[in-house]
Amino acid sequence: MTISIAIIGAGPAGYYTAEAAQKQWGEGVRIDIIDRLPSPYGLIRAGVAPDHQSIKAVTKRYEATNLAPGTRLVGHVEVGRDVSVEELLGLYDAVVLSVGAPLDKPIGIPGDDLPGVVGSAAFVGWYNGHPDHAGLKVDLSHHGAAIIGNGNVAIDCARILAKTVEELSTTDIANHALKVLAASAVRDVHIVGRRGPHQASFTTKEAGELGHLVRAQAIVKPGDLPPEAEDAALEPGHRKMVTHLRSFAGQPRNDKPGTINFEFFRRPVAVEGHGKAERLIVETTRLEDGQAVGTGELHAIPCGLVIACIGYRTAEIPGVAWSDKLGRFPTDDAGRIAPGLYASGWARRGPSGTIGTNRPDGFSVVAAMVDDGISPSGKAGPAGLDALFAARAVKATDFAGWHRIEAAEVAGARPGAPREKIVDVAQMLALA
Structure with a gap:
């Protein structure tokens, strides 16, 4: 007998968990990687910025994992709709939820429900061609855009808004997004953070890229920077990132038509407008014991688009404990x-870390299975899942089907682009 494992979610966490199980049990394990879309790779496909193609090369590793004996992709299957977690536990020796955190956290300020206010999961999914967000209405008719958050996702959104169509056309940005961006009136992008440069979580590469845009200049107010001597207390990588911010503060205004303005020490308090977003009201803050404290000083940032890059939540799954406070499933350390x-x-663990952070995470979960004595129990495993789907007329897709989708995307690419993502699930299914 072999161990059978069901992994829910075909993103980095799911594939690294599958890789760890393969290394632990070799040919003695059968793994089904289940995803609600016919396309695998999760945030590598729908979250990594389209102009960061080198990062997406990790999918070759995931492909090798999926093509290993005993492992298969079970696509277009939604847990909670087509099969329950309880049923999976009856079929497999272990079940792993690797579903990510696809839901945006709400801003929680007056006006955050106005048209023109979107979460970063939706906005990034829109320009990356995720089927859930391909139909998002993005109005770029206003000259200003405000992005709330001081992490890499905020920089990604700012960079996409600021780049020229020529810079983006050779990426795998979705064609529907490229058309909207081509007609964009956005000139001034504002990245809003409650605290200062030393507390920002940008990485060096992402911050540095803003210094090389064709039509936009990155701007930092010199007064927002702490004394340079205080940089010595920072970790080397963070210190280098702050060096980029200092370079932006030291440059005179050039003749580029667009700007990316770092609005440090600004706390969003409201979105205002007549029937749609027209300005973001922010309160100036100061640091007290590392925390942002409001000063009562308010000012408005003119903008027709507000993107909230303030974190994500895991979607609830029927029959599984879920913590509203954590925004994810409550687990022990393992x-x-x-x-x-x-x-x-x-x-x-919540939305934190890099893509590579998921690898040790997956291996530690498999180590917990070993500690728990997970072993072959005679459960039906993949064959049992196939029988259940046959009884319910559920038609799952497989990795060969994904290859057919992928081939069609490559064939339909713009000149110089790696692919044109198919955003309609029905079209994917017809191919798969």
Whole structure:
């Protein structure tokens, strides 16, 4: 007999967990990687910025994992709709929830429900061609855009808004987004953060890229920077990032038509407008013991688009404990939810870390399975899932089907672009 494992989610966390199980049990394990879309790779496909193609090369590693004997992709299957977690636990020796954190956290300020206010998961999914967000209405008719958050996602959104169509046309940005961006009136992008440069979580590469845009200049107010001597207390990588911010503060205004303005020490308090977003009201803050404290001084940032890059939440799954406070499944340190049920990746630890952070995470979950004595129990495993789907007329897709989708995307690419993503699930299914 072999061990059978169901992994829910075909993103980085799911694939690294599968890789860890393969290394632990070799040909003695059968793994089903289940995803609600016919396309795998999760945030590598729908979250990594389209102009960062080198990062997406990690999918070759995931492909090798999926093509290993005993492992298969079970696409277009939604847990909670087509099969329950309870049923999976009856079929497999272990079940791992690697579903990520696909839902935006709300801003929680007056006016955050106005048209023109979107979360970064929706906005990034829109320009990356995620089927859930391909139909998002993005109005770029206003000269200003405000992005709330001081992390890399905020920089990604700013960069996409600021780049020229020529810079983006050779990426895998979705064609529907490229058309909207081509007609964009946005000139001034504002990245809004409650605290200062030393507290920002940008990485060096992402911050540095803003100094090389064709039509936009990155601007930092010199008064927002702490004394340079205080940089010595920072970690080397963070210090280098702050060096980029200092370089932006030291440059005179050039003749580029656009700007990316770092609005440090600004706390969003309201979105205002007549029937749609027209300005973001922010309060000036100061630091007290590392925390942002409001000063009562308010001013308005003119903008027709407000993008909230303030974090994500895991979607609830029927029959699984979920914490509203955590925004994810409550687990122990090893990722255990209940006997035989585990979580890995963002579903386990929340939306933090890099893509590579998910690898040790996946391996630790498999180590927990070993500690728990997970072993072949004679459960039906993949064959049992196939029988259940046959009884329910559920038609799952496989990795060969994904290859057919991928081939069609490559064939339909713009000149110089790696692919043109198919955003309609029905079209994907017809191909798969």
